[in-house]
Amino acid sequence: MTALFTDAFLTSLVLGALTAGLPLMLAGLGEQISEKAGVLNIGIEGMMLFGAYLGFLVAYDTGSIWLGFLGGGIGGMLVAAPMALFCIRLGLSQIVIGIALTLGAEGLTALLHHFQFAQSYPRLPAVETLAIPGLSHIPVLGPALFDRPPIVYLAMLAVAVTAYVFRYTQAGLALQAAGDKPAALDAAGVDVGRVRTLAVLTTGFLAGVGGAFMSQVGAGIFVPFMTNGAGFIGIVLAMQARGRPLFVLAGALLFGACLSATTALQVAGVSIPTDVIQMLPFAAVLAVLVLFGRRASLPLALGTHYVRGAR
Amino acid sequence: MSDTTEIAAPEIGSDALLAPRGGAWRERAHLLVLALGPVIGAVLLSGLVLLALGVNPVAYYGYVVERGLLNPYGLQATLTRMGPLLLIAAGLIVAFRAGIWNLGGDGQFLLSAVIVAALGPLLAPYLPVWLVLVIGLVVGAMVGAAWSVLPALLKAYQGVNEIITTLMMTFLGVSLANVLVKLFFRDPATTVPQTRTLIVADRLPRLFDTTISSGLIIGLVAIIVVHLVMTRTAFGLKLRIVGANPRAAIHAGLSVPALTVATFAISAALAGLAGAVEIMGVQGNVRADWNPAYSLTVVPLVFLARFNGFASIAFVFLFSVLSIGGESAARRTGVPNFFTLVVVAILLVMLGITEYLDQRRRAAGK
Numbered sequence: 001m002t003a004l005f006t007d008a009f010l011t012s013l014v015l016g017a018l019t020a021g022l023p024l025m026l027a028g029l030g031e032q033i034s035e036k037a038g039v040l041n042i043g044i045e046g047m048m049l050f051g052a053y054l055g056f057l058v059a060y061d062t063g064s065i066w067l068g069f070l071g072g073g074i075g076g077m078l079v080a081a082p083m084a085l086f087c088i089r090l091g092l093s094q095i096v097i098g099i100a101l102t103l104g105a106e107g108l109t110a111l112l113h114h115f116q117f118a119q120s121y122p123r124l125p126a127v128e129t130l131a132i133p134g135l136s137h138i139p140v141l142g143p144a145l146f147d148r149p150p151i152v153y154l155a156m157l158a159v160a161v162t163a164y165v166f167r168y169t170q171a172g173l174a175l176q177a178a179g180d181k182p183a184a185l186d187a188a189g190v191d192v193g194r195v196r197t198l199a200v201l202t203t204g205f206l207a208g209v210g211g212a213f214m215s216q217v218g219a220g221i222f223v224p225f226m227t228n229g230a231g232f233i234g235i236v237l238a239m240q241a242r243g244r245p246l247f248v249l250a251g252a253l254l255f256g257a258c259l260s261a262t263t264a265l266q267v268a269g270v271s272i273p274t275d276v277i278q279m280l281p282f283a284a285v286l287a288v289l290v291l292f293g294r295r296a297s298l299p300l301a302l303g304t305h306y307v308r309g310a311r
Numbered sequence: 312m313s314d315t316t317e318i319a320a321p322e323i324g325s326d327a328l329l330a331p332r333g334g335a336w337r338e339r340a341h342l343l344v345l346a347l348g349p350v351i352g353a354v355l356l357s358g359l360v361l362l363a364l365g366v367n368p369v370a371y372y373g374y375v376v377e378r379g380l381l382n383p384y385g386l387q388a389t390l391t392r393m394g395p396l397l398l399i400a401a402g403l404i405v406a407f408r409a410g411i412w413n414l415g416g417d418g419q420f421l422l423s424a425v426i427v428a429a430l431g432p433l434l435a436p437y438l439p440v441w442l443v444l445v446i447g448l449v450v451g452a453m454v455g456a457a458w459s460v461l462p463a464l465l466k467a468y469q470g471v472n473e474i475i476t477t478l479m480m481t482f483l484g485v486s487l488a489n490v491l492v493k494l495f496f497r498d499p500a501t502t503v504p505q506t507r508t509l510i511v512a513d514r515l516p517r518l519f520d521t522t523i524s525s526g527l528i529i530g531l532v533a534i535i536v537v538h539l540v541m542t543r544t545a546f547g548l549k550l551r552i553v554g555a556n557p558r559a560a561i562h563a564g565l566s567v568p569a570l571t572v573a574t575f576a577i578s579a580a581l582a583g584l585a586g587a588v589e590i591m592g593v594q595g596n597v598r599a600d601w602n603p604a605y606s607l608t609v610v611p612l613v614f615l616a617r618f619n620g621f622a623s624i625a626f627v628f629l630f631s632v633l634s635i636g637g638e639s640a641a642r643r644t645g646v647p648n649f650f651t652l653v654v655v656a657i658l659l660v661m662l663g664i665t666e667y668l669d670q671r672r673r674a675a676g677k
Contacts (some may be wrong), residue, residue, distance in 0.1 A: 086664075090664070092663035103607060224649070299450065
């Protein structure tokens with residue numbers, strides 16, 4: 001067993017946790033923003049997938065990883081826009097529309113990919129990393145955490161910014177009011193629909209970038225259905241984090257470690273069928289729900305449509 | 312705490328299920344428009360998607376109708392496909408009418424399919440065919456129900472949102488099914504990882520001189536029984552009360568947790584039964600990585616039917632034509648089967664818009 005815990009194994013485990021966890025974190029962060037504003041965003045899986053597809057396509061066509069991420073974010077917002085229109089403006093069921101958007105994004109990306117690339121799966125070049133001087137020389141952790149593509153640092157920054165916005169700004173207060181007591185927000189002269197729409201679009205952007213990270217950095221290719229439930233794990237992360245972005249980050253790294261255990265174990269020379277490993281994150285999610293499910297906290301007005309003056 | 316997780320009770324159709332039965336023809340015609348409007352809208356819009364992809368939509372849909380409906384073999388395949396889909400729809404009706412989102416049907420279906428596929432060829436040499444089939448159906452239903460126990464208990468006693476837990480159980484179940492096929496139930500005689508095959512003579516009997524599986528009859532009986540139980544019995548009324556207003560149900564003295572668990576068990580057992588019917592009626596074995604993902608695509612059909620069993624039969628038939636015809640069209644026209652997902656998604660959105668327009672029309676009429 002001692003041979004298992006070599007530096008190479010530990011580095012690949014931490015690196016894998018980060019690479020697999022980052023999209024989950026972005027999804028969880030996005031979902032948290034939506035939920036805080038009172039929108040249960042089941043369509044997030046579709047937003048990630050469309051972001052993964054469009055991000056890959058843009059990066060493949062332009063050769064620019066940054067334009068790829070931008071494309072991914074826009075892709076996520078393209079799926080978020082109908083969600084905002086149907087659920088916030090028209091007041092349709094958030095669950096039904098969420099399922100529809102996820103199914104639609106699955107079908108559409110698979111279809112578009114088929115027509116563009118037929119059965120070939122072109123690969124993107126490896127993404128350049130940015131080593132942070134000093135920190136990247138720490139043994140084991142350095143190469144895994146501080147010699148990463150710049151987008152990783154930006155994503156970490158997004159967690160801090162979200163935490164700050166939630167806690168110290170008017171926008172954060174408006175978000176929370178939109179989810180807990182929309183009538184109060186309305187009375188204070190803020191448009192509930194606008195707050196929720198902005199929240200859902202932000203969710204789409206973050207989830208889309210998360211998806212683009214999966215296809216551009218994580219895999220280097222786009223495969224139909226590649227998000228494989230990552231968006232749904234993001235929903236669980238958001239619920240368990242009870243409105244605190246830092247908890248989303250911690251949870252995402254935990255689930256990411258489960259997802260990446262395959263690669264790490266392969267580095268260590270242990271071979272386990274991938275299907276067993278694929279069960280790990282979902283088993284972990286369910287274990288978390290069994291242990292802490294009661295403590296999940298959701299905004300009071302989550303999932304309800306706000307109609308001014310209605311009781 | 313549990314109040315905050317009650318957010319997700321399905322809303323569409325709640326007015327229909329509380330309304331008195333029967334009513335004027337006008338009302339029925341109105342419901343028909345509400346049901347067919349989205350279908351027509353979805354066909355038109357998805358036709359535009361085909362156009363954008365450079366495929367002639369008229370030719371595509373023509374081919375789908377020809378292969379799924381007009382061709383005798385296609386029609387028989389369509390009717391066979393309906394069996395498991397009807398069972399899944401029946402399970403969803405029970406859950407949705409009780410206000411529970413069982414979105415874990417695919418996991419329940421697939422695990423049941425794998426277990427039944429492993430069990431069938433094992434028992435077939437020793438027991439009479441009818442007994443093997445009965446055991447298979449019972450085991451399939453039990454496996455499906457077992458896979459819903461965790462979400463059911465979490466929902467009933469911890470108030471954990473079942474949408475998330477059932478989805479997680481599906482992802483877990485799909486992977487577990489693959490593990491079972493590859494590691495434990497693998498047929499040593501084949502190179503492709505798959506379970507041993509139930510020979511055709513040991514499968515569910517076919518109807519008369521056709522290739523239609525008797526799974527169709529099982530599905531039809533199940534959905535009609537479910538419809539009658541939900542609309543005409545005290546038990547069904549209890550479930551509907553829980554679905555319409557859990558707090559009122561508690562005040563009425565109903566044991567909401569027990570009814571929640573019962574709803575999950577019935578709903579998942581029907582999904583499991585669908586898995587058993589698919590294996591013993593159509594497939595005969597399970598290949599690794601096989602996952603038809605029927606359950607999520609049946610959800611919109613049940614919504615379109617407003618949780619009405621008879622209307623569900625009609626929509627399941629329509630979808631089966633699209634599904635079987637689409638599979639043939641995939642080979643002929645080069646449009647992959649994923650297109651069906653797009654149609655279903657558009658159908659759901661159209662359903663929502665129709666609902667919205669109808670509400671506005673009613674509000675304007677007041």
